[in-house]
Amino acid sequence: MPVTITATTIAKAKSDSGPGCRRHDIVDARSRGLSLRVSATGVQWSLRYQMGGKDKRLALGDVDLWTIAEARSIVDRAQLMLRDKMGVPDEAWLDRMRSAMGKAEAVTLAAPDPAPRQVFAWTFAEGREKFLAEVHRTRRHDTWKDYSWKLCGEDLKDLDGTPLPLITRQQLAGILGDIHRSGRETHAQNTQRVLSRFWNWLAEDGQAAKSGVQPGIMHGLKAPEPSLIEDDTDPEDPFGPGYVPPMTEIGRIVAIARSGAVHDTVAAALELMCWTVQRRRTVVEARRQDFEALGEGQGGLWHIPPRSMKSRSKKAKRRPHTIPLPPVAWAVVQRMLDVETDSAWLFPQIRARRQGEELTHINPSTLTHMLGWLPGVHASPHDVRRAFATHGETTLGLLRTDTAAILDHNPDARDVTGAHYALHNGTHRTWPIMQAWCSAVEAEIAGAAARLESAVAIKAAVTAARKNGGGRVLLAAE
Structure with a gap:
């Protein structure tokens, strides 16, 4: 309980201090935050205050250094400074107080105190x-x-x-x-x-x-330059960055997806990714309403909404990215559309990560992890896109503008005509591209299926890779 500190209070505190004294504080009732700290080593004036919701304490010095009036004056100045946010009572400030009141030599500081607006800014x-x-x-x-x-x-x-x-x-x-x-x-x-x-x-x-941050203050901030690597190929990991899966591997992924060795929902997502070469997040976020059937034997269209595109430009927000789906690719979509479900997602989440959570769609990482576990598969989702661009241009005779029309979610960003005037979905141009790619993948599936292990063996390999950390480790960003 606070008391008015007097000379008698100080005298008693001095007599109480010494060996065996239990440390305790005598709080002054007249000056908020002022106290005497009594301990086995002596008696000191002390200032207690709050800053940022935390208690702070500043030792003001021995009880004989300051009179009662001087101690109260210092504490009152500190509280006024804190109230008006003019500074923080710290050791440097206390040194100035000692100098100003003739208790010590003037102190030359190495650097000025920070401005109050800096001290009281966000941490x-x-x-x-x-x-x-x-x-x-x-x-x-x-x-x-x-x-x-x-x-x-x-x-x-x-x-x-x-x-x-x-x-x-x-x-x-x-x-x-x-x-x-x-x-x-x-x-x-x-x-x-x-x-x-x-x-x-x-x-x-x-x-x-x-x-309290000024514009441009971090301009020029850089991380150190990457270490020089003379040869960017890793003989121990030929399937690292820049890996281009052969068409036989794309055919194997589809064959495994159709073998029954993988959960139906995940298998369908993997297969659609191989047919359409879209990003993994775009695939798993597909909604049933995003697909348009064109009639018996004609396939369909996938209208990818702006929310599932990587670009966030205003132009991309107004225009969906439409991917033609030849019949072989549409069959995967139709198979999922035929599943009776209340979910709006084409690939609904199989189980919630935590009890009570709402079921949405499967996680993008599911595709990454599954590819890493599949036996005989080295590609990541990003590698599948790289296979389309590479083989499409070198083997199928596609132009760079052709592959970009499928891979690029924002082709109108640098095209005024496409952004504002030619407002069509572009499928008159992209149908031949997707038909060429799907035909090339389809040509590999039969051979891959003939060489495929049994579904039981594939399941066992996936389980072992998942439990034992086997398989290739793929980056989440892939």
């Missing part, structure tokens, strides 16, 4: 929370997850309590250097990219006053 953790909330509102879930993983990692955790204006470009460059030297060179590059976007957002007009 790194507070700014990060606001930024990630905005990313979650405006960007896709995968983007928010990626940014969260990079900004909330161990590499940056020491910055959490630091006001954003006090974090320098050189400081962040040092952290990126540490990441790079640890062998995570790509992670250093990606973290730099996210940090730059984070700081650009902090400097925008909507939050600059609270963040």
